[in-house]
Amino acid sequence: MSKGRLSFLERGLVKIALLLFATAITLVFVSSRGSEASPAMSTESEQQTDANAQQMLAEGKQTFRFDTFGDEAFWTDALQLHRAIAGAKFGGVGPGVSPATALAVGLKVDSTALPQSLTSQLKRGRVNLDDPATTLALLKLNAVVGVKGTFKADGSLQSVGITCALCHSTVDNSFAPGIGQRLDGWANRDLNVGAIVALSPNLTPLTTLLGVDEATVRTVLQSWGPGKFDAELFLDGKAFRPDGKSAATLLPPAFGLVGVNLHTWTGWGSVTHWNAFVANLEMHGQGTFYDPRLNDPVKFPIAAREGFGNVRSNPDLISAKLPALQFYQLAIPAPAAPAGSFDPAAAARGATLFNGVAKCSVCHVPPTFTEPGWNMHTPEEIGIDDFQAKRSPDERYRTSPLKGLWTHQKGGFYHDGRFATLRDVIEHYNTFFNTNLTEQQKVDLVEYLKSL
Numbered sequence: 001m002s003k004g005r006l007s008f009l010e011r012g013l014v015k016i017a018l019l020l021f022a023t024a025i026t027l028v029f030v031s032s033r034g035s036e037a038s039p040a041m042s043t044e045s046e047q048q049t050d051a052n053a054q055q056m057l058a059e060g061k062q063t064f065r066f067d068t069f070g071d072e073a074f075w076t077d078a079l080q081l082h083r084a085i086a087g088a089k090f091g092g093v094g095p096g097v098s099p100a101t102a103l104a105v106g107l108k109v110d111s112t113a114l115p116q117s118l119t120s121q122l123k124r125g126r127v128n129l130d131d132p133a134t135t136l137a138l139l140k141l142n143a144v145v146g147v148k149g150t151f152k153a154d155g156s157l158q159s160v161g162i163t164c165a166l167c168h169s170t171v172d173n174s175f176a177p178g179i180g181q182r183l184d185g186w187a188n189r190d191l192n193v194g195a196i197v198a199l200s201p202n203l204t205p206l207t208t209l210l211g212v213d214e215a216t217v218r219t220v221l222q223s224w225g226p227g228k229f230d231a232e233l234f235l236d237g238k239a240f241r242p243d244g245k246s247a248a249t250l251l252p253p254a255f256g257l258v259g260v261n262l263h264t265w266t267g268w269g270s271v272t273h274w275n276a277f278v279a280n281l282e283m284h285g286q287g288t289f290y291d292p293r294l295n296d297p298v299k300f301p302i303a304a305r306e307g308f309g310n311v312r313s314n315p316d317l318i319s320a321k322l323p324a325l326q327f328y329q330l331a332i333p334a335p336a337a338p339a340g341s342f343d344p345a346a347a348a349r350g351a352t353l354f355n356g357v358a359k360c361s362v363c364h365v366p367p368t369f370t371e372p373g374w375n376m377h378t379p380e381e382i383g384i385d386d387f388q389a390k391r392s393p394d395e396r397y398r399t400s401p402l403k404g405l406w407t408h409q410k411g412g413f414y415h416d417g418r419f420a421t422l423r424d425v426i427e428h429y430n431t432f433f434n435t436n437l438t439e440q441q442k443v444d445l446v447e448y449l450k451s452l
């Protein structure tokens with residue numbers, strides 16, 4: 001056989017191989033282009049999903065910010081809070097609530113809801129912040145975050161109700177302290193819920209529910225302080241801990257919760273469980289709520305007596321809003337820590353410690369910083385008392401998701417703010433877990449926590 005023939009055959013095989021190779025490349029190229037997400041190419045069901053997501057977001061945002069679920073029946077008809085806000089001069093009682101007072105108890109004003117004429121007057125100091133009439137004007141503009149007013153034809157305040165945004169939104173202070181653009185999902189750690197409720201001319205609904213006199217109810221409300229609320233008080237009637245301090249817990253953020261299984265400090269349930277709980281039992285909206293765990297007369301004497309474990313209202317103004325409300329909350333990302341608010345090199349070292357010798361990531365598993373699965377721990381596992389845990393069905397504490405910690409440093413950390421600073425939290429773990437961290441390691445861990 002001659003060399004020439006062989007090489008002719010070889011050349012032929014090479015050509016075929018090249019041709020096959022080129023065809024394969026073309027096929028890969030064409031098929032990858034075909035799978036590119038172009039709206040024109042997406043299937044009908046994909047389009048439906050996208051449209052649904054957009055609609056759920058819009059609906060959920062509206063509900064989170066503005067829906068009272070008919071809770072005016074409580075805040076207006078029962079507590080008569082609207083009369084205290086308006087004041088005697090405008091058909092209510094007492095001095096009324098001036099914007100200065102409202103800001104002092106931590107209420108926030110949405111600057112984007114203000115007309116330009118008002119913002120320019122505000123800038124020039126021409127708006128009387130001591131006049132309750134200004135508060136009424138702000139309510140008419142729907143500018144008081146989390147408080148919704150309705151007005152009669154004669155312009156007087158007919159009713160007020162509260163929304164989720166009251167406790168779980170703040171503003172960026174871009175206009176003035178307490179006045180700016182909305183930050184949905186942020187815990188309002190300035191908000192003094194107890195002081196606001198205590199403004200009510202009629203506290204009988206609370207004295208009846210708790211079975212105590214008005215002076216006691218006022219003492220309890222005053223004991224909460226800024227950034228706190230006691231969601232379990234109306235279930236078990238326990239206003240104070242054994243050490244005499246208030247039983248209220250910190251307002252947590254409602255952002256960065258996607259992928260987290262159980263919610264609230266003590267893991268009551270999913271986001272939607274708790275949303276239904278709060279809308280019905282805390283905001284006192286009109287809806288449906290079912291949780292037979294509340295029928296326990298020993299743990300939850302008030303809830304069991306009042307039938308809070310099985311609430312049915314007609315009409316139901318809550319249930320239809322729960323799906324989009326949950327969807328919206330799960331979409332709110334935890335805001336990134338601003339550059340300059342932490343030391344990046346120290347934070348990087350802190351991350352290594354967090355995931356290593358400090359053993360934090362055993363429970364705070366990135367990226368949600370809680371455990372995938374049943375994210376609950378006994379008080380003994382984290383070295384604290386069991387008071388608040390015992391006030392919940394599972395008698396445990398939920399591993400807090402840590403993203404966006406920098407936004408809620410005011411009021412302290414852990415459910416009751418027992419640790420004033422992140423450094424105090426680290427000291428607690430260092431002692432409890434016997435990790436023997438050095439001074440530098442503690443500093444680095446704090447910088448990492450601030451960066452999340």
Ligand code: HEC
Nearest residue numbers: 163164167229231250251252254263264265266275278279
């Ligand atoms: C009066 C203040 C207040 C209002 C109004 C309020 N919440 Fe809360 N929210 C709290 C407090 C306090 C907790 C913690 C409760 C606990 O752990 O016992 C909480 C917990 C939560 C959590 C759990 C967060 C986490 O870290 O798991 C979510 C989600 C939430 N609220 C959403 C809502 C929604 C949605 C609404 C409106 C339907 C609402 N809240 C109305 C005070 C409030």
Ligand code: HEC
Nearest residue numbers: 265358359360363377381397398399400413414415425429
């Ligand atoms: C055994 C599980 C576990 C380990 C390990 C653990 N944590 Fe926690 N962590 C929790 C639980 C549970 C809570 C909620 C406590 C509460 O609600 O009072 C929490 C709360 C926190 C909080 C407060 C969050 C807030 O919103 O107030 C911070 C900060 C924190 N942990 C950081 C750390 C760091 C840093 C480490 C490592 C040194 C660590 N944790 C190790 C379970 C754990």
